[in-house]
Amino acid sequence: MMTLAKLMRRSETAVFLIVAAIMVVIGLINPAFWQADNLFNLLRANVIIGIMALSVLVVMISGGIDVSFPAFAAAAMYLTVLAMNAYGHEGVMLPFIGATLIGLICGLANAFFIHTFRMIPLIVTLGSASVVRGLLLGLVGTSIVNIDRMPPALIAFGRSSLDIGGAKLSVMVFVYLAIAGAVWLFLSRTLTGRSIFAYGDDAESAKRVGFNTRRTVYVAYGLAGALAGFAGLLHASMIWLANPRDFVGYELDVIAAVVLGGASIFGGRGSVLGTLLGVFLLVLIKNSLIIMRVDNTWQGVVVGGVIVVATALTAWRDRKTLA
Amino acid sequence: MAVPLIELRGVTKRFPGMKALDGIDFAIAPAEILCLAGENGSGKSTLIKIVSGVYAFDEGTLLIDGVPVSGFSPRAAIAAGVQVIYQDFSLFPSLTVAENLAMGRLLSEGRRLVSPAECRRLGAQALARLDVAIDLDARVGDLSTADRQIVAIARALMSETRLLIMDEPTTALTGREVERLFTLVREIRARGIAVLFVSHKMREMLEISDRICVFRNGRKVEEGPTTDFTEARITRAMTGQDLGHERYGWTGDAAAEPRLRVRGLSVGEAVRDVSFDLRAGEIVGLSGLLGSGRTELALALFGMEPEHRGTVLLDGTPLSLASVPEAVEAGIAYVPEDRLSEGLFMSQSIARNVVASAIERATRGPFLSDDAMTALAERTVADMKIATTDVEKEVGKLSGGNQQRVIIGRWLLTGPRVLILNGPTVGVDVGSKAEIHRRIRELAVKDGLAVLMISDDVPELLHNCNRILLMHRGAILDDLDPRGLEEDDIHSRLKTLR
Numbered sequence: 001m002m003t004l005a006k007l008m009r010r011s012e013t014a015v016f017l018i019v020a021a022i023m024v025v026i027g028l029i030n031p032a033f034w035q036a037d038n039l040f041n042l043l044r045a046n047v048i049i050g051i052m053a054l055s056v057l058v059v060m061i062s063g064g065i066d067v068s069f070p071a072f073a074a075a076a077m078y079l080t081v082l083a084m085n086a087y088g089h090e091g092v093m094l095p096f097i098g099a100t101l102i103g104l105i106c107g108l109a110n111a112f113f114i115h116t117f118r119m120i121p122l123i124v125t126l127g128s129a130s131v132v133r134g135l136l137l138g139l140v141g142t143s144i145v146n147i148d149r150m151p152p153a154l155i156a157f158g159r160s161s162l163d164i165g166g167a168k169l170s171v172m173v174f175v176y177l178a179i180a181g182a183v184w185l186f187l188s189r190t191l192t193g194r195s196i197f198a199y200g201d202d203a204e205s206a207k208r209v210g211f212n213t214r215r216t217v218y219v220a221y222g223l224a225g226a227l228a229g230f231a232g233l234l235h236a237s238m239i240w241l242a243n244p245r246d247f248v249g250y251e252l253d254v255i256a257a258v259v260l261g262g263a264s265i266f267g268g269r270g271s272v273l274g275t276l277l278g279v280f281l282l283v284l285i286k287n288s289l290i291i292m293r294v295d296n297t298w299q300g301v302v303v304g305g306v307i308v309v310a311t312a313l314t315a316w317r318d319r320k321t322l323a
Numbered sequence: 324m325a326v327p328l329i330e331l332r333g334v335t336k337r338f339p340g341m342k343a344l345d346g347i348d349f350a351i352a353p354a355e356i357l358c359l360a361g362e363n364g365s366g367k368s369t370l371i372k373i374v375s376g377v378y379a380f381d382e383g384t385l386l387i388d389g390v391p392v393s394g395f396s397p398r399a400a401i402a403a404g405v406q407v408i409y410q411d412f413s414l415f416p417s418l419t420v421a422e423n424l425a426m427g428r429l430l431s432e433g434r435r436l437v438s439p440a441e442c443r444r445l446g447a448q449a450l451a452r453l454d455v456a457i458d459l460d461a462r463v464g465d466l467s468t469a470d471r472q473i474v475a476i477a478r479a480l481m482s483e484t485r486l487l488i489m490d491e492p493t494t495a496l497t498g499r500e501v502e503r504l505f506t507l508v509r510e511i512r513a514r515g516i517a518v519l520f521v522s523h524k525m526r527e528m529l530e531i532s533d534r535i536c537v538f539r540n541g542r543k544v545e546e547g548p549t550t551d552f553t554e555a556r557i558t559r560a561m562t563g564q565d566l567g568h569e570r571y572g573w574t575g576d577a578a579a580e581p582r583l584r585v586r587g588l589s590v591g592e593a594v595r596d597v598s599f600d601l602r603a604g605e606i607v608g609l610s611g612l613l614g615s616g617r618t619e620l621a622l623a624l625f626g627m628e629p630e631h632r633g634t635v636l637l638d639g640t641p642l643s644l645a646s647v648p649e650a651v652e653a654g655i656a657y658v659p660e661d662r663l664s665e666g667l668f669m670s671q672s673i674a675r676n677v678v679a680s681a682i683e684r685a686t687r688g689p690f691l692s693d694d695a696m697t698a699l700a701e702r703t704v705a706d707m708k709i710a711t712t713d714v715e716k717e718v719g720k721l722s723g724g725n726q727q728r729v730i731i732g733r734w735l736l737t738g739p740r741v742l743i744l745n746g747p748t749v750g751v752d753v754g755s756k757a758e759i760h761r762r763i764r765e766l767a768v769k770d771g772l773a774v775l776m777i778s779d780d781v782p783e784l785l786h787n788c789n790r791i792l793l794m795h796r797g798a799i800l801d802d803l804d805p806r807g808l809e810e811d812d813i814h815s816r817l818k819t820l821r
Contacts, residue, residue: 189436189438191430197417198418209430210427268415269417
């Protein structure tokens with residue numbers, strides 16, 4: 001039984017209340033906010049950041065950090081789109097599997113270095129991000145694949161939507177929620193998923209109890225890479241554009257969303273629900289700033305400020321429970 | 324004795340350059356509580372690791388149920404029913420109690436999926452066996468240390484356990500929690516399970532065990548039923564010498580201006596209207612249960628509770644004690660309870676740790692001078708009898724007793740007039756402990772240092788203090804004269820306070 005007090009102490013509750021409060025305020029300022037069109041657009045804007053946030057969440061729970069996902073996403077997207085054009089492929093299933101596999105391989109490479117040489121994840125993923133981006137731009141090319149050359153199947157897939165009361169809700173939102181559900185099941189209901197928490201708590205103890213910690217590390221980073229690769233191609237299909245320089249600066253937004261959702265940078269803590277709420281909160285703030293015509297540069301100030309305040313609040317709360 | 328559960332005959336274990344165990348005969352019978360006593364490095368930990376299969380030994384035989392076993396491994400030990408509870412419990416704070424309990428079973432069965440209902444069922448079973456109630460859905464990280472330990476014990480007893488090894492299980496527990504643990508250990512014994520107990524606290528060994536084995540320098544030096552032992556005999560066996568347990572007497576001028584005069588000191592709800600005097604050369608004990616406000620009192624005197632009320636005078640001069648530098652400047656030194664997190668820089672050298680609080684004494688112009696630093700550190704090492712030949716050695720590589728001496732030595736460099744010690748010998752072995760006590764007494768007598776000693780170790784207070792203040796719920800209840808008092812007098816006093 002979850003009592004009300006317990007519910008109130010969960011960080012998910014806090015994020016939810018903040019989201020609700022912001023929505024009420026924006027709704028008062030501009031009632032058009034509550035129109036289905038606007039809300040559906042907002043949800044659509046959650047999809048890519050959200051899938052990437054889930055990828056970072058898994059790594060963060062294991063006690064690591066991943067800043068390579070934007071590069072992996074760009075590589076998976078660009079290579080897949082180029083390959084589709086080269087072979088004139090008409091489906092979407094195979095390309096998405098391909099993009100996911102490219103991300104998976106990159107993620108496993110991260111895991112290899114982190115596990116074999118006991119390297120610090122931040123350094124490894126910074127390095128692999130740089131290498132992957134460099135190789136992509138140097139060997140594959142820098143030209144943007146515009147809408148006129150984008151595979152039509154991909155565009156059609158990205159456009160698919162449901163008509164709900166005259167407003168269009170992108171099917172991609174359901175793809176996102178399905179992935180979130182799968183990640184939740186994986187994290188909470190499989191032994192490997194639980195081993196990621198255990199590993200993030202105390203790697204040594206995890207080994208002592210009998211977890212195969214090598215597999216834990218490979219699964220965590222592999223899954224993170226795979227999700228990034230998938231999100232990369234999905235992004236291209238939603239914006240009808242494949243730019244190899246895409247996703248620069250996504251690290252901050254995504255990691256911010258995960259931290260807002262209550263995950264701990266020190267490992268062991270974090271939840272899918274919290275991450276979904278954190279992503280929604282971040283997108284909501286950014287969108288409202290656009291609606292309020294706040295300059296792009298000032299958006300960075302607001303996002304950065306939100307991160308600092310949110311982490312300060314969680315740190316303050318943790319210290320209070322410790323005392 | 325019936326056929327022992329596990330027996331070692333003539334077991335020797337060598338490490339490069341030393342014999343960790345030298346021809347040990349050792350046996351533990353079913354339903355027996357055996358205490359291993361010995362200083363750090365005496366071979367207790369090596370013995371535990373041999374019995375749990377972690378170390379292979381060089382000579383001798385290991386028998387299980389009277390049958391010699393070869394190639395004993397951790398897996399074989401677990402199969403033989405040996406379970407070890409390490410000091411850190413090896414639990415996962417993010418997972419629930421139920422998951423922590425069930426995880427081992429699920430893993431050994433090679434499961435892939437985790438069902439919360441099954442975890443809860445396995446967990447409830449494990450807790451029911453110990454007849455304890457802990458919220459199965461609580462995250463282990465939210466539990467108290469004592470409850471975490473119970474979860475660790477419950478987990479260890481989930482398999483067919485026949486021998487439970489507990490490494491210093493009482494270190495982080497309060498008095499009442501220790502009693503609960505002992506009740507649990509006795510219940511475990513009643514089920515025919517043997518318990519091997521490692522502890523530094525002699526009182527506890529005498530209370531809980533059926534038999535005591537004392538190790539020194541890799542040899543078993545004494546063994547016998549607990550009824551044959553006294554604290555003095557254990558100490559003698561552990562250290563090979565009689566440590567003088569002469570009590571500390573203070574011969575000063577009681578009419579003189581006290582070194583520290585505390586009047587009406589309050590810190591929030593934790594310390595309420597506390598007044599006492601501390602004279603030069605006095606060693607005053609501060610006893611009380613955990614949460615009695617003794618640590619807050621010490622922190623207030625060290626300038627870490629700027630919100631306090633009341634007056635504190637040092638040699639007649641009022642102190643505002645609004646910050647640590649101010650307290651240090653005034654001549655107050657504080658050796659914290661947890662030297663790992665509050666005092667030492669583990670990866671730094673002894674020399675750097677020693678000068679950390681007195682950096683201005685090791686400078687030439689605006690720069691730190693290596694020579695001055697080394698000279699200061701070497702003097703402190705000699706002064707505190709820290710066992711090292713090299714002041715550049717990492718502090719983390721020293722034993723607990725030596726680390727504690729580094730901290731005390733560091734504070735002495737600041738030229739303190741009042742020294743506050745919080746648990747000065749927690750986790751320190753007997754020999755080191757006596758050495759630290761000797762040094763503290765010497766400082767009080769020779770240098771006229773006023774010492775305030777907070778400790779859970781009642782004999783430590785009785786032997787080293789000329790007065791003992793008893794604190795409860797933030798107030799000083801009594802000012803005791805240790806002369807004529809025995810340990811049990813204070814223990815029974817503390818018990819009535821609960």
